Amino acid sequence: MGASEFQRARLRVARELAGLSQALLAERVRLTPAAISQFESGATRPSPATVATLSATLDVPSGFFYQPVVETHEGFFRSLRRTAVADRRRARAIAHIAHDLAVSAAEVGQFPPNTAPQIPVQSLRAAGEEIERIAGQVRAMWSLPAGPIDNVVDLLERHGIVVIRLPLGGNDVDAFSLPFPDHPVVVLGADKNDRARSRFDAAHELAHLVLHGEQIWGVKEVEKQAHIFAAAFLMPAEEIVHQLPASVDWARLFELKRHWQVSLAALLMRARTLGRMSENTYLTAIKAASARGWRRVEPVPLGNPEQPSHLLDFIESTASRPAKRQLPESVVTAIANAA
Numbered sequence: 001m002g003a004s005e006f007q008r009a010r011l012r013v014a015r016e017l018a019g020l021s022q023a024l025l026a027e028r029v030r031l032t033p034a035a036i037s038q039f040e041s042g043a044t045r046p047s048p049a050t051v052a053t054l055s056a057t058l059d060v061p062s063g064f065f066y067q068p069v070v071e072t073h074e075g076f077f078r079s080l081r082r083t084a085v086a087d088r089r090r091a092r093a094i095a096h097i098a099h100d101l102a103v104s105a106a107e108v109g110q111f112p113p114n115t116a117p118q119i120p121v122q123s124l125r126a127a128g129e130e131i132e133r134i135a136g137q138v139r140a141m142w143s144l145p146a147g148p149i150d151n152v153v154d155l156l157e158r159h160g161i162v163v164i165r166l167p168l169g170g171n172d173v174d175a176f177s178l179p180f181p182d183h184p185v186v187v188l189g190a191d192k193n194d195r196a197r198s199r200f201d202a203a204h205e206l207a208h209l210v211l212h213g214e215q216i217w218g219v220k221e222v223e224k225q226a227h228i229f230a231a232a233f234l235m236p237a238e239e240i241v242h243q244l245p246a247s248v249d250w251a252r253l254f255e256l257k258r259h260w261q262v263s264l265a266a267l268l269m270r271a272r273t274l275g276r277m278s279e280n281t282y283l284t285a286i287k288a289a290s291a292r293g294w295r296r297v298e299p300v301p302l303g304n305p306e307q308p309s310h311l312l313d314f315i316e317s318t319a320s321r322p323a324k325r326q327l328p329e330s331v332v333t334a335i336a337n338a339a
């Protein structure tokens with residue numbers, strides 16, 4: 001199971017879970033910041049006694065540092081400016097633990113293999129049509145029937161993508177994803193009590209995994225592309241274009257919201273993107289929605305957000321043997337409780 005050597009990347013994960021900078025951790029374990037930095041870069045390795053101190057200070061089993069590790073980039077985060085760096089790093093570290101759980105679950109046949117396609121965009125200025133086409137390709141590769149997707153979260157899980165809700169209440173981190181090659185992780189906000197938005201978020205993160213993967217991240221163009229993909233994936237153009245109203249017909253839009261399980265905002269945007277609604281009509285609709293407070297809370301609630309279940313089933317089935325996991329159990333519990 002365990003790697004025989006200290007895995008430098010695991011120290012960063014454990015430190016960020018604890019919300020500590022290298023300097024603060026150094027202070028707590030009475031080492032220099034340079035020493036911590038060298039452990040994390042792999043320039044030097046901590047002695048067994050230091051590992052024991054790090055383990056106690058960071059509240060992770062010492063075996064944690066010797067588990068094999070899969071690395072990836074910083075992740076697909078939106079609104080970087082709004083999110084405190086420490087919150088973002090902590091969220092990312094939690095996603096690492098979710099990934100560890102999925103790897104263990106997959107080893108015993110309790111998590112499906114990753115069958116998410118990778119169809120990278122040709123450019124950051126890729127035309128909307130290219131992205132719409134890729135969204136259609138993914139639907140076809142996954143043999144999805146025409147019409148609304150029944151459960152986006154379950155669909156992702158069945159294709160080997162890890163989905164968790166963020167076990168960090170009251171913070172500013174939106175949905176994000178990490179494109180681990182074996183089991184990518186999608187993290188959905190825990191506080192969004194909105195089924196339509198949560199489905200769109202899940203489809204948006206899927207877009208990053210399909211279109212951008214480990215190749216491109218950290219630029220704003222990828223966000224726009226992910227939005228186009230999500231809209232096309234949830235509402236295929238050829239199916240919805242003739243259902244969308246050309247005027248601000250709320251009764252019709254409410255009906256479509258119920259049927260497609262997407263927000264009114266997404267439907268209006270789709271009507272504009274597909275040229276069904278003029279720019280002026282679209283703006284009139286948005287103004288009317290704002291005036292009624294619908295931009296904060298939309299009418300026609302769709303019920304509870306979709307919940308991930310695959311990882312939770314695994315956590316529950318192994319609840320009696322946490323020691324085997326060599327993971328920080330408080331984080332595992334938080335992941336289980338956030339769903």
Ligand SMILES: [Zn+2]
Nearest residue numbers: 076078223226
């Ligand atoms: Zn994004």
